[in-house]
Amino acid sequence: MRSLKNLKITKSIESKRLIYNESILDKIDRYTNYLIFGALIYFSIVGLYKITPSANSDFEYIIYSIVLVFVLYSSYCLFTEKRLKEISFNIHKEEAKRRILEYGKKYHYRISNISNNLIYLNEPINSFSFLDEERTIIIFCKDQSVLYTVIKSGMRINAPVLFSQHIIRKDIRKILHQEKFTLTRKKSYFDRFFNDPS
Structure with missing residues (x-):
């Protein structure tokens, strides 16, 4: 479970960002999230480029595009959750x-x-x-x-x-x-x- 140790209330209010002592496990968790979302973005983009134009390729474009938009939005939420x-x-x-x-x-x-x-x-x-x-x-x-x-x-x-x-x-x-x-x-x-x- 995430632990907000020593949350600095005044500094958080002044900076409009959560400021606290992040544990090692929380840092590992955060970087794991970055790695997972980075990999998903990479594979989505690669998948879009590797689609060969054909009668059925529209469906593949739609699927990869939906995955890419969802992963980009999730990444945005991850990067801004402390804001x-x-x-x-x-x-x-x-x-x-x-x-x-x-x-x-x-x-x-x-x-x-x-x-x-x-x-x-x-x-x-x-x-x-x-x-x-x-x-x-x-x-x-x-x-x-x-x-x-x-x-x-x-x-x-x-x-x-x-x-x-x-x-x-x-x-x-x-x-x-x-x-x-x-x-x-x-x-x-x-x-x-x-x-x-x-």
């Missing part, structure tokens, strides 16, 4: 923290490391693997904004968070910009795609 994204608001800082904590409690996040400027919202990932994986939303509170990032921890490899980070950004923005703060039923990923009205 903190900012959401500004017009309410009091303590009210923003209260809303975030209520959001975490309502949707059964495991809330940890609450300090004056830092909140962790942890949730297990329902994946098809038997590995113990967890997604963590790290939120730094400033006077008129929050800085946040989403990281994923696994037993063997810490793959980047791909799509849920956009849904989490939308949720945080919504709760911080509501005039009258109310929480509704949290939609699953499938609800969002199929426009469930509830």
